[in-house]
Amino acid sequence: MENHNDLSSSSSNLMNHTLPEEILKSLINGDLSLPHTRNFELPSVIRCCGGCEEEHYCSKLCAESDWESVHSLLCTGQSSGSSQAAMLRFLEHANGTNDIFILAAKVISFTILKYRKLKQLHFEGCKLLDRLGETDESRFSMLLEAWKPISMGFKKRWWDCIALPDDAAPCNEGSFRMQIKDLAFTSLQLLKDAIFDNECAYLFSLEVYGHIIGMFELNNLDLVVASPVEDYFIYIDELPSPEKEEAERLYSSFLDALGDEYSICCQGTAFFPLQSCMNHSCAPSAKAFKRDEDRDGQAVIIACRPISVGEEITISYIDEDLPYEERQAQLADYGFKCRCSKCLEEKP
Template identity: 60%
Template sequence: MDSICPIGLQCATEISALLSPPSPLQVQKYYHDLLTARGCSGIKVKQDGNFGKGLYADMDFKEGELVLKDPMLVGAQHPLNKIDCLVCSFCFCFIGSIELQIGRRLYMQQLRANESHGCEVGSSSKHCHEMDSSDEEESTQQCTSGSSKTKVPLPEGIVESLMNGQLVLPFSEKFSLPPAVPCPGGCGEAYYCSMSCAEADWGSSHSLLCTGESSDSARREALLKFIKHANETNDIFLLAAKAISSTMLMYRKLKAVSLEEQMKHNTSCVSNHCNLSILLEAWKPISMGHKRRWWDCIALPDDVDSSDEASFRLQIKMLAFESLQLLKTAIFDKECEPCILTDVDFVMYSLCGFPVTLS
């Protein structure tokens, strides 16, 4: 399929530079510098022609010794997993309390059951009791107020007591968790284990993706449309949005430092034009991990015949294009245009298919 949008022609040079694979020497230097910055010794990254990059030890380690602890490049909790547990939106450790975790899970399961079966929150559903025996077991697993034949209903108010801290479970003090810190932007979706994680996430991507009241109303509406589309189609787009946002924010930070240095030396500069060298530097972590476009490497589903593979991959490609349009409306930055192009032949959503190593 040809380019969908002419913007790709306007930024052809930038796109070509961004998509050019780094040389073996550049890869070697990148990971050497990364390991050095992390204070790691005794390990190195090597390239294997058949298997790609791998982590190798060049010294003996003792049993139980920490070999490497490295922050992830980007990460996101699966929407369905949010029903099961409340974790820090940056480092993904459990937060809150044992009681909050259990109460929240019961509450979320109850909401999902109500949406699926028409149950009323906090009360037994006539629908659940009228189901035949073949469906009853499955129903009681999803409706917390299901049939008393197979499941004893929770006392009224127990879930609320768990969530608000009024009910303390035995020995829960032995499993203390860090308190949940809400998103500084007030979105109500992101929570953290500490202010340091909240600030780190805000600076790396969330400041562009927050749907809180502090965000511009038009941008917030566009983001909500993007999130809704991702949840209804493929939530991998949420992860791709984080990668794009992190690249944009890193570009801004690096450019601000560059402008400051130029001002110190009285060097004239234009601040509203894209600096390709800085954009390439911000893009570098992505370029080191990117392998193939998502729609080219995604596995063919069992229910799709091999004769329909080309059509399937085209549909996936168009799905990514639709998602990108929504994201572009929300966070578009002219200087970072090559990273969020409407040209689907480039679209950075291709990163959805790459494995991240030491980035």
């Protein structure tokens, strides 16, 4: 479900204008820089620890953390033979249909890797080579413990909660939901071919897989990060006059070449367990969002008004400024009819 700016489109747009090729190459190679760009330096791109081409990171710490918690099981650079081919097929299917499957795969990978760590800790003091203390019950208990961070999110099966396309006729709803279920089934089979673990077989049932995807469908928080290129031009626009005019003279041809594309923001989505536990209200007492200054992967919950002791903290799952009927229609995808104070007041 992650969407990112296509930087290649901006490069292509630049190439279609009259900027000399040698200037473009110098800019890309770092031999040439526009005024004040040092104030907008981006972190170096770090490749995956396993050497695959699917994942890139903003820091070594971020790469190592993802490797340890999730990616080591999904990396195509480390796997070989049939496992690598199977993972590539899974990724190709997800990228060609719905990349929400990649998020579901990360949940399963996270749970398996955490289970293995718990198992290792549980038996590291055991000197019996045959591990006589290991039972099906103890393994299942450790699997539940590994699953605990994910268990917080509200879940419904994906094919039951996904919104119908705007152009879908109500009579075709059953057919649409069956197609979605079949899509999830195909994805799950491809994932099983790549990373199936017999001790964690519960995770690979279609029912569990559908609930994991549904969790993201219902609980994700949209994130928007401003384009650093737009931030650069805003910064230049606020400079004192002589400095601003000199900078504009130097970058004007680049701005003309970029057109309107420079201001397109980067969009993504994330799942935060605590935020996912909050109930909806069309008159929410708080809102969840990611601030530009938050660089640690966290989101924040901000109160919209004074909240009394003992009062439930609520957020809005939708645009609460929509008319009553539209709000109720959108909330139907979450499986409930809103009866908050605002809806009771506006109900026809």
